[in-house]
Amino acid sequence: MPRVIRSTVIDWPVEEVWAVLRDFNGHDRWHPIVADSMIERGQPADKVGCVRWFHLRDGSELRELLLTLSDADMAFSYCLLETPVPLLN
């Protein structure tokens, strides 16, 4: 099973970085390849189980499900539901 991991140091207080990252629907505001995003069925972006539906700058359409969100650990995990690139899980 292929695995991708990247880590870095961001010169900013961690609580402020988390405040930006924790918004599952906010990636179009900070990630350069995301053009737009919305949470399906009007659910809150921090409801575990919600789905974000978004487009990349090249027009690709993706849907991702929020699996885990933890303010205590400052971490979240998600899975791809539909993607133009063939991936499983």
Added chain:
Amino acid sequence: MPRVYVSSVIDAPAAKVWERIRDFNALPRWHPRIRDSRIENGEPSDRVGCVRDFHLQNGDRIRERLLGLSDDDMFCTYAILESPMPLTDYVATIRLKPITDGDRTFAEWTAEFECAPEAAAELVAGIGQNVFQAGFDALKRQLAG
């Protein structure tokens, strides 16, 4: 329960830092506050459950048991069995994580223990600065570049 948390960035690959600190009996080689150390009963220093018996530069004696060690996740967890500090149930973990951006290391050292409430602040500050941060500063001097 008082908790100590100190983290740092060391400008060296994680595998290289881990190699330096993984030996439970090697504190005198890298930590400036520790004078000497031995493993009791002649056991290997990576045998989980072994006990290190060591002295600080000021002569204080401490004994600690190795509770967990992982070369995969790069962490070492240990408990204090005897020390001159006014605390009990002290368990600590030193853990490294690779920073792929620049091939550096994120190092964390945490501890939890019990003590009288009035002793907590001083113990947290003392352990945090004199044991944990001092250890990371030493590793940075020894490995950076």
